[in-house]
Amino acid sequence: MPSPFLGCALAFCLLAVRVSAADDHIGSGKDEITIHPINHATLSLSCNGVTVYADPVGEAKRFADLPAADLILVTDIHGDHMSAPTLEAIAKDKTHIIVPAAVAEKLTEALKSKLIILKNGETKEINGLKITAVPMYNLSADRLKFHDKGRGNGYVVEMGGKRIYLSGDTEDIPEMRALKNIEVAFVCMNLPYTMTEDQAASAVREFRPKIVYPYHYRGSDTEKFKKLVGTDAGVEVRLRDWYAK
Numbered sequence: 001m002p003s004p005f006l007g008c009a010l011a012f013c014l015l016a017v018r019v020s021a022a023d024d025h026i027g028s029g030k031d032e033i034t035i036h037p038i039n040h041a042t043l044s045l046s047c048n049g050v051t052v053y054a055d056p057v058g059e060a061k062r063f064a065d066l067p068a069a070d071l072i073l074v075t076d077i078h079g080d081h082m083s084a085p086t087l088e089a090i091a092k093d094k095t096h097i098i099v100p101a102a103v104a105e106k107l108t109e110a111l112k113s114k115l116i117i118l119k120n121g122e123t124k125e126i127n128g129l130k131i132t133a134v135p136m137y138n139l140s141a142d143r144l145k146f147h148d149k150g151r152g153n154g155y156v157v158e159m160g161g162k163r164i165y166l167s168g169d170t171e172d173i174p175e176m177r178a179l180k181n182i183e184v185a186f187v188c189m190n191l192p193y194t195m196t197e198d199q200a201a202s203a204v205r206e207f208r209p210k211i212v213y214p215y216h217y218r219g220s221d222t223e224k225f226k227k228l229v230g231t232d233a234g235v236e237v238r239l240r241d242w243y244a245k
């Protein structure tokens with residue numbers, strides 16, 4: 001018979017597994033995309049045996065239950081997006097890391113051979129995926145100091161025949177509003193660094209992804225965002241807990 005302690009530990013493990021396995025799936029068959037929110041701006045996407053991590057930061061154990069990353073995308077230099085120790089801990093021999101130049105400058109020698117530098121507007125095909133770096137920056141006068149235009153990269157990832165948008169830290173810039181054919185969008189919101197729920201919802205209603213996940217939303221009201229997006233634009237808002245302990 002298991003001891004009460006063991007039973008307790010087992011229950012905790014099962015709970016932990018359930019929490020960390022809160023994956024979402026898009027599509028089916030070999031093109032099925034698995035989405036795994038991790039925390040704040042950090043997530044993984046997998047499709048057809050290829051796994052992408054976006055903005056991996058924090059302890060390596062956050063990634064222990066996930067497939068190793070074939071490709072890592074880093075959006076910007078701030079600590080909630082870029083961590084050299086995390087990258088060193090999780091990058092495998094064959095892992096490629098796509099970064100803007102400002103991030104490359106801050107990373108350690110040990111990582112340099114893995115880096116692929118993309119500017120806004122540039123595209124790279126790798127591991128069967130097409131990755132396009134897109135602009136992310138502030139528009140409001142009082143927020144311009146946070147994200148200079150051209151420094152960071154949002155990304156459009158094409159996997160399993162679908163286009164997935166990662167906004168990075170941005171306001172509702174024209175380049176976001178002009179996006180086309182986005183299946184899944186991860187859109188930031190939080191003040192003072194990025195944008196309000198209203199800005200985010202307004203942009204989403206314009207570029208109309210099929211599915212949107214608010215992410216990087218600490219301190220924001222995601223229910224308000226969902227209400228503002230509404231149901232008439234054909235956009236499904238998926239609220240997930242990106243800050244679970």
Ligand SMILES: [Zn+2]
Nearest residue numbers: 078080169216
């Ligand atoms: Zn951020």
